[in-house]
Structures are given as C-alpha cells and as structure tokens.
Amino acid sequence: MALEHAILVSLSERPASGFDLTRRFDRSIGFFWSATHQQIYRVLARMEADGWVRCTPVAQSGRPAKKVYDVAPAGRRELSRWIAADTPMEQFRSEVAVKLRAASYGDRAAVFAQVEAHRAEHATRLAHYEQLAADYDPAPLTGHDLDVHLVLRGGIRLEQFWVDWLTEYLTAHTSSQSASQGAPA
C-alpha cells in the first residue's frame, strides 16, 4: 500500500493534479514506483475522502479545468507515520530472468534477441539518467535535494546492473557455444 505514500511525497514536493502526477510517475518517482492514471485518480479520490489531501479546482485558459491536490495535515501525519514504520523486505520480480532460466526449453536464439533488446533499452535509460545526473548542481547537496539525487543514483546503479548482467549472459553463452562446437582457429 505504498502508492498513497508515493503520492504524498510527490504532492509534498509540489501540489499537482492527477494528470501531473501521472507524468511525474513516468519520470523521477517512477524509477522505483510506477502507476497508471487510473490508479492515481482512484487513489486520489480515496485519499481526499480520508482527508489526507485537499482538492482545489483550477480553471485554465484554453484548457479544461484541473483539480489540484495538496497535502492536508492528516496526510502529513500519515506520511511521517509511514516513514518511521518498518519497511518489509520485498521480492524483486523479473519475467526476463525467468526466461533466461527457461531458454533450454524453447528457442534459444529468440531469447538472445530479447536479451539484446532489453540490454539496449536499459543502456538507453542508463544514458538518460546519467545525463540527468550531469545536469545537477555540482554544489554539495543536502537534505531533500540530496535524497532526490541519491534516488537517481539508485536508478543509474540499477540500469547498470541490468546492462552488466545481460552482457555477462550473452558473453557466457557465446563462449560456451564456441567451446562446445569447437572454437575456430
């Protein structure tokens, strides 16, 4: 039940509409928590009913009106309660990883192609995140700015993990293949 809290964090940084939040969850926060707009709208409604957030309709020129949410006192209390509460260890899940193990029960060449594609995608993300990190103020960061930067560092490390692992996979299979087929002179 962390979507509520991810939204509270995002709204604490700056008030936003459901639509804004959806875009934020496609970026920064979204490194480690994703959500569709449906889920966000539904959860926002529940949070408003619970008094965690307040809603202000905002008319826009040349655009449909939007509903801007900000964190209510009860929401701040809940956020700080959650922050202090134990975080359970969570299970990482990856369909690709299962497929790596499954390769010998199907078309191994197809698995290689998928691994290549995933590696390329992770490499792209890695480059993107590194660009973001390079744009940072070089001054020593503190407080919330430092937190945001360190989460970005996590995103970079995670993409690096993927690139390295998938590369190891492809390399290991390439050399085992040439070994078992007899390496050409």
Next chain:
Amino acid sequence: MALEHAILVSLSERPASGFDLTRRFDRSIGFFWSATHQQIYRVLARMEADGWVRCTPVAQSGRPAKKVYDVAPAGRRELSRWIAADTPMEQFRSEVAVKLRAASYGDRAAVFAQVEAHRAEHATRLAHYEQLAADYDPAPLTGHDLDVHLVLRGGIRLEQFWVDWLTEYLTAHTSSQSASQGAPA
C-alpha cells in the same frame, strides 16, 4: 501472467507437488519470481484444467499423500511459445526507494535505521548466494546448467547493487551531515 510459465520451467526441470514448488519458489526460481502456496495451488489447478500439466496422486508413508504434477505436451508447447514471445519491459518497484526520497518529510534517523537493516539483509543474501555459486561444479558449464548459474549470478549482482546503493546513501548523508554541521577538526 508469468507464474504459469515459471511453474512450467520448474516442473520441466523436475516434477513436483504444489508444496515442493512452494519451497522451490522460496529459493532458486524465487530469486526473480516469488509466489505463495495459495497462488501456486490455484494456478496449478487452472493449468491442469487447461491440460498444461498432469497430476499423479502419490501416497507417502507417515505423511499425507501429495499430488505430483508434470508437464503435458500442451504445456511444453505453451512454454516454448512463451519463450519465443516478446518480453515486455517491466517496472522495478521498491518501497524503500520511495522512502529514501521521502526522508525529509519524517524522521530521518528512522529511515537510516531501516536502510541499515535492509543493507544487512541484502548482505546476508549476497553471502548466501555467493556460497551457492562457490559450490558449483568448476567445469565449464553449458546449456541449462549454465542458465541456472547465470541466473544465480544475476541474484548476486542484484544483491550487490542493493548493498552498494544503500551504502552510498548512508555515506553521502553522513558526510553531508558533518559538512553542514561543521566537520570536527
């Protein structure tokens, strides 16, 4: 919908009961795919109804009888179809990561304690996986054995990612704290 396929992989390696599968999902396969026994029993029943697996009741001395499943031809076909199909990019999710970003809206010391605890847990898992890897046959692996080993390598890399990142987090905040409070001479 990858649990079916994870089960097919596991049953392809060796037939098993729901209970056996549950234990396997707490280990090896479980590095990258977890499941409770409830989910496994439910999915096994559906897979049997779909003709993907076959069930053989096996009486045991001094223990309740179990139902051993193995992969049926339709299951093998489905598995190889899935292996060749595109694997969508998936979103990584982590509540701790959200909490790192949230720290400035609550008790930062409590977050540090949780980060320490998570880092210790990941370090323990890392040591465990490295032990498993060290027990491997040193001969050059090929085929499915190589796949299994490479997935274990992924588990090791992932735990290493966590340990490194959480260490970076703690280190960065420790030095920013002493910097902003004036480092002792």
Next chain:
DNA sequence: AACACAGGTGCAACTCGTTGCATAGGGTGC
C-alpha cells in the same frame, strides 16, 4: 464543417496477489 489531437477526468470489469482461515494425519516434547 469535420476531424484529429492534446490535456484532463473518470467508470467498469478484470486479473493478479495477499491474508486469514480450515482441514487432516503424523511426529515430538512435556
């Protein structure tokens, strides 16, 4: 005028996954 497109919000139906509970035989400890 008709249409596509972007911002903006939302319902309904579904699948996936978790939690709590139920059952039942056998072994172990007090």
Next chain:
DNA sequence: GCACCCTATGCAACGAGTTGCACCTGTGTT
C-alpha cells in the same frame, strides 16, 4: 493425554494493478 509443529491441500474475501472504454474542452488542420 495434550499441545504443538510439520507436511500437505484448499476456500473465501479482499486489495492492488491493468485494460478498455467514455466523456468533455479547446486548438489546429484540412
């Protein structure tokens, strides 16, 4: 004899998350 744990399977209810669709406003295009 009784409580308790381990193997082994399963139901019921709920919450989390996805997918498909609907609707409305305004702008730009043809």
